[in-house]
Amino acid sequence: MAKQKYDVVVVGAGPGGLCCNALLCKWGLKTLLVDKNTVPGGKAITVERNGFLYDLEPKLQVPMTGSAFPQLYAELGIEDQLGAIPCEQVSMSYRHKSADKYKTTVMGQTAKDPKPLFDLWGLDEKEREEAIPTLAELAFLTPEQFDAMDDMTFDEWLSQRKVPWGVYSFFAMQANGSLAEPIDLVAASEQGAIMQHIATAGGGGYYKGGFGRMLGDIADYIKANGGEIRMGTRVEKIKVSNGRVTGIATDNEDFDASIVVSDVGIQPTVLKLVGEKEFDKSYVNYVKDLLPGWAFTAVRYFLNKKVVKEQMAMIYADETWLNMERFLKIRAGHVPEEVLAFFTVPSNYDPSMAPADKQCIIAGTICAPDPKAPEIEMQNNKIDQMLDKIFPGFMDACYERQATGPAEISAATRDSVLPGQGGECVGLAQIVGQCGKHKPSQKTPIAGLFIVGADAGGRGMGTHQSGESGMNGARLVRRYHTMRQAAT
Template identity: 20%
Template sequence: MKDFDVIVIGSGIGGLISAGTLVSKGMKTLLVEKNKIPGGLLASFKRKGFLFNSAVDCISGVAKGGYISNVLESLDVDSEINFVKLNPIRFSIFPDIRIPVDSNMNVYIERLIQLFPSEASGIKKLFNFMDGSFTLVQSMLDSFLSGKPGLGKATHEIFELRNISYKDLLRKYITNYRLTMVLSDRCPFIGLPPSRVSAFSMVNMIMSYFKLGAYRPIGGFQKLADILVKGIENKGGMVLLGNGADKILLENNNRCYGVRCENGNEYTSEFVVSSVDSHHTFGDLLGREFESIPTEMRKKTGISTSFFVVYAGVKGEVTEHSSVGYFPSYDMESFFSPKSSFKNDSTIGVTVASMEDKLLAPDACNTVVLHEMAEASDKEIDKSVCTGIVIKKAEKIIPGLKDKIIVLDSATPKSIERYTGNFNGSAFGWNQIPGFKNVKGYGINNLYIAGHWGEIGGGVLAAAYSGAKAAKEILTKESVTNGI
């Protein structure tokens, strides 16, 4: 008899949701994590009374009925965490336009029409199409996850969305160039410019915030990870922190039978779910025979951008909105060139989560987190120089920011790589390009891939769904038919 039904490698949101779903259905589950705290990019950390979220601005899927909320409920820990809803979702600053992205889609549509009256018809048609497409995709996902096939069927439009760029989609409805760039203001949330990102990925990411809401957990994103771990353990699951996987054990080339951890202990299982970096899974954990798989994927799709992140604890008030995107020009494509990083005319994101969550900062203070896209590479960045550049640019949004700072830290792509294990600090896994085809088990019939290296894509909600999908496939094999 095996030690466990399932071993899940990695405690990012994909691994947590996968393990949470499995254990709530009675599967004997082990979750292993190399770091001493769970969460991956959900992690939070403290500096002299300030609590910073390491990477994530906001998420969806945590309101009542959302999938992350459903898993929390199934683990009986939903009452132990609260979320604050953002409105607006984002405040976007362009050279001659400052526009809130209202949480109410219809209000946002009317705001866009006021700014671009000649595009009124196209704006309405675009959002009507995106709304319908998102509803259909949700129906398809819900049908699969609930075990009730037939409730949602793929259409020609969905297949087309997977194979065209977001820029191509916008062109069908919008003629004004400035408006197409305004509508592309969430591209940094997925790490690709409009011409390269899949319309499918962008539509689902944008609409998830309108339809499911944009939220932050009170007390920081680390609390969400910690609560999920607590729920998994309360349901009988085992969580090993500070003891990651060292090797996936193979019986032969088409079946794995467990995991050896870094401390040398081996645990056997019927199934393995990997939610960690694909290069680590198919190279380090599975061995040389499989290491060409991520190399070939990297040639075909590439990996997403990383970020340089500045964490500042500041005195006093700083800005009117807690989530800001700054775009010094309408040349959205140029912002995603590796050569544009740390320039005066590159884009940055600003998150001031303490505006809604006073637990994150001392009285009369705020947390300011600045995000600058930076190439995912093996090159180290001069933290001191780049921190100064990013702060100087942020002062265009928050005048006098430098003089208000009392706590300062930063993270480079290499910092992110060291903590998460993501290849070169990739923030969203594989690039979500048109025609993207995912990494699966490659013939290992009881290995499943979850998280943002899986098939659904980058971002917290997409990674969560990826984890849920892996769990459902395992439950189906085990003839658990009462839904998840």
């Protein structure tokens, strides 16, 4: 039987691959999407079990306004299906380094009035006056001014201003929470723009039925518009001949295409699926030197009663956010007294996601992306302790606890092809030298091979960044496809 020939094969049904593929279908290209998992969504799948619907990891900081998904849904003409639910209530718990106890405040997502935060941080009048110019400057920076901040860390940007400790500590926690990065490596352009977005438009929210439902609807659009999807199919090889893509080999079948879009990460794509020998040594070294982002280790708690009223929570102390020094200490075996913890409660956004009398809480803390990291269990146990401290009786109400760390995240999504890499929360680290104008190109040196997803072509927070990259990648691919047609 003659083999099927596709205009484009997309490898990976994460947010990047799905957004790219949906637009290509809308524009009439013949596509095949292949993913090794049985459900689409990548790191953002939603699971249904025992009356609960839940994501495997805490999804907290996702812009609900101006993000990739409302744009894509509008472009596909399915905007009434999006089901975006902006976060209305965040529980913020903070302990100053001089205090024994945590203070908690419940606030809205935007921080147009900084007073609740100033009170939480315990700033005196003089410190409040000192904080305002930097916060106001950040709120009004233009996209061009952010672009000019690609080459400095957020720590460097703050150190050029006079900011009280409470403000610095909050930003350091946010660098861990929103980008899974340390404040002393994260690019000021990325982190600054995210802080502006959170303060002015709210940074968090959820989708009715979960992230996986929202992404699953994109997969349904692809199928309904002529795209073929093969789930449960691992791609073993992206085939290349004379520097050009010719198709893919899966665990049971080969497919031909002169364009392949990869959503599996730039390092697994280049070093494993294509193979080093097809590239120049300098490109291989460039790819090998890219630093993976940090990970989150997540614990899901199933509670026999409703313990938490808010939609999300952030629990941090001056000693618990991680910069490089603290991270390396933990990696060397240090056991911290406490960890920072973030969590979401899906049913506090969409009550249909849990039985009426129960709750599923998905919590996480920052950790190494190394699937073999030995400290993960210790960090998970510390999350238990933190939740019990802030919400007394929390663990007593828990009848089932499940953990997902970098090993499980890597197994489910990104292959570990270099030591210490694979369990990344987002993808490549969004640090100086790797984002903005320094982000890897979506177009690779192999003709017809493109990268979408977290590693190339987007910016900002996780799922949004991958979605934006998918949409940008689709435009690039369509132009390339048209040019190739003109050339033959």
